[in-house]
Amino acid sequence: MIEANNWFTKKLESALVALTPRCKDITRLLSAGQDRRLNLRERLQVRLHFLICVWCERYGRHLHFLRERLQEAPEHAPEMGCGHLTPAARERIKQALRAQSPET
Amino acid sequence: MTTTTGSARPASDPERWVEEHGDCLMGYALLRVRKAEVAEDLVQDTLLAALRARERFQGRSGERSWLVGILKNKIADHFRKHGREQNFTDLTFFADESPDRFEDNYWIHELGPRDWRPERDEVRHPAEFWQTLRACLGKLPPRVADVFLLREMEERGTEEICASLSISASNLWVMLHRARLALRQCLETNWFEEKSGGPRHD
Numbered sequence: 261m262i263e264a265n266n267w268f269t270k271k272l273e274s275a276l277v278a279l280t281p282r283c284k285d286i287t288r289l290l291s292a293g294q295d296r297r298l299n300l301r302e303r304l305q306v307r308l309h310f311l312i313c314v315w316c317e318r319y320g321r322h323l324h325f326l327r328e329r330l331q332e333a334p335e336h337a338p339e340m341g342c343g344h345l346t347p348a349a350r351e352r353i354k355q356a357l358r359a360q361s362p363e364t
Numbered sequence: 365m366t367t368t369t370g371s372a373r374p375a376s377d378p379e380r381w382v383e384e385h386g387d388c389l390m391g392y393a394l395l396r397v398r399k400a401e402v403a404e405d406l407v408q409d410t411l412l413a414a415l416r417a418r419e420r421f422q423g424r425s426g427e428r429s430w431l432v433g434i435l436k437n438k439i440a441d442h443f444r445k446h447g448r449e450q451n452f453t454d455l456t457f458f459a460d461e462s463p464d465r466f467e468d469n470y471w472i473h474e475l476g477p478r479d480w481r482p483e484r485d486e487v488r489h490p491a492e493f494w495q496t497l498r499a500c501l502g503k504l505p506p507r508v509a510d511v512f513l514l515r516e517m518e519e520r521g522t523e524e525i526c527a528s529l530s531i532s533a534s535n536l537w538v539m540l541h542r543a544r545l546a547l548r549q550c551l552e553t554n555w556f557e558e559k560s561g562g563p564r565h566d
Contacts, residue, residue, distance in 0.1 A: 282468075282469035282470055284470075288541055291541040292537065292541075295540060313471070315476030315477050319548070322548045323548070325480065326551070330516040331516065331519065333517060334388075334435070335429060337388045337391030337395065338387055340495060341391075341495060342391035342392065342498065345382070350386060353382055356408055357378040357382070360412055361415060
């Protein structure tokens with residue numbers, strides 16, 4: 261029974277391998293999926309591929325993760341240590357704000 | 365000069381914005397345009413625009429995200445005006461896509477994407493995470509970083525980016541894909557593997 265099961269799984273796996281594109285193509289599709297809606301055929305290819313490939317599935321998750329972090333990243337600029345305003349620039353900007361402020 | 369520090373009027377003191385958010389806005393602007401003079405101008409434009417629009421600020425998203433949102437638009441404007449001025453180099457980045465990770469166009473299992481364990485539950489990322497992310501972004505060729513971050517950070521559409529930087533759509537897809545491959549790998553190597561290697565600090 262177990263052997264038959266294995267045999268069947270193996271057959272199914274190789275059928276899926278033949279059906280879906282290779283990992284390199286899937287990573288391209290997953291990237292494209294971040295920028296446009298994949299069509300039905302492409303979505304199906306990805307779904308099928310995920311059945312046999314945990315690495316591409318992780319890759320897809322990681323792309324989501326990157327997007328989420330990069331969208332929040334600007335608010336974390338101080339932690340990133342990208343640089344800061346010099347006292348002179350700070351003063352200049354304050355002056356510009358004062359000049360435009362209706363209250364003062 | 366009043367010294368009210370009340371949070372009742374969150375958007376009422378533009379000069380306080382400079383003190384509280386100036387460094388953050390400047391850091392972000394510098395990351396994106398790399399030149400201090402340009403970045404300072406962007407920060408100033410952002411705060412002036414915020415001053416004009418402050419009645420419309422509802423306080424829903426928090427003051428900093430509101431200001432960062434305005435700066436995101438200013439950065440996209442900047443690339444629309446000046447994005448064509450730099451020419452594109454560094455073709456080595458495009459020579460081959462992680463050839464050492466694939467064999468016969470499939471992931472080599474031991475070298476393929478790993479399970480990023482704390483990925484989901486980790487609500488707050490420590491400062492070292494952001495520094496690692498920044499270091500990884502720094503490894504992208506400047507033009508690729510411009511394209512990639514316009515897409516991911518300023519959340520611009522692909523057509524707008526192509527027009528701003530005058531690049532073809534196919535060029536754009538390749539750059540975005542390569543940037544994602546490289547950044548993912550860099551973060552895995554320098555953050556997730558480093559972290560899982562040592563003891564966890566909870």
